[in-house]
Amino acid sequence: MTDTTTTTTTTKVREHYSATGLTDRIKAALAAITPEDQPLTVAQLAPLDQFHTRGILATTELAGAAGLQPSTRVLDLGCGIGGPARYLATTFGCKVTGVDLSPAFIDAATYLTARCGLSDRVTFQVGDALHLPFEDGTFDTVFLQHVAMNIEDRAALYAEVRRTLAAGGRFSGATTPRLRSTGSRPP
Numbered sequence: 001m002t003d004t005t006t007t008t009t010t011t012k013v014r015e016h017y018s019a020t021g022l023t024d025r026i027k028a029a030l031a032a033i034t035p036e037d038q039p040l041t042v043a044q045l046a047p048l049d050q051f052h053t054r055g056i057l058a059t060t061e062l063a064g065a066a067g068l069q070p071s072t073r074v075l076d077l078g079c080g081i082g083g084p085a086r087y088l089a090t091t092f093g094c095k096v097t098g099v100d101l102s103p104a105f106i107d108a109a110t111y112l113t114a115r116c117g118l119s120d121r122v123t124f125q126v127g128d129a130l131h132l133p134f135e136d137g138t139f140d141t142v143f144l145q146h147v148a149m150n151i152e153d154r155a156a157l158y159a160e161v162r163r164t165l166a167a168g169g170r171f172s173g174a175t176t177p178r179l180r181s182t183g184s185r186p187p
Ligand SMILES: C[S@@+](CC[C@H](N)C(=O)[O-])C[C@H]1O[C@@H](n2cnc3c(N)ncnc32)[C@H](O)[C@@H]1O
Pocket: 010, 013, 017, 049, 050, 051, 052, 077, 078, 079, 080, 081, 082, 083, 084, 099, 100, 101, 102, 105, 127, 128, 129, 130, 144, 145, 146, 147, 150, 151
């Protein structure tokens, strides 16, 4: 796969997930549930912050198989607005770093995490899964939920996963087949 192909795909994915004013829209929606100065729980957010098929149930199943401990350093790759990362930190007591291509998602993830009082254990940064800004062997577990279908260069993706995992580290992933347009309409 050429660098040009990878760059084009990354640009398309970034455009697909662009979300102008996302944090403000989330704040407005949450105001109907609880005042801005009140904390939120992971359970309260679950209907809106799990950005994948089967929502929190899928996260629960994937996380349950990952063998997480309080000492596990987790990378949540393609973290979206941080729902799975907050669930992992709350349920297993581990520290989680979330990375996503979308600055709007990272902004929303950071805001929601502060509202849940989890900013000491869950942090986020903008980044590309194909060029991760971490040293070799930084994490014990890489969590990749519903992201790989967006990434054409799977070899480069899994090379970065492998590079950033410590010796004996674990990969925990789930995805859907990549959707391709056939140009036809459903009946
Ligand atoms: C369907 S969402 C899943 C988000 C989150 N994992 C969840 O389950 O709630 C896919 C996410 O992958 C991110 N993504 C896609 N390609 C990426 C890449 N190359 N590097 C980092 N994030 C990427 C998108 O920006 C989007 O937030």
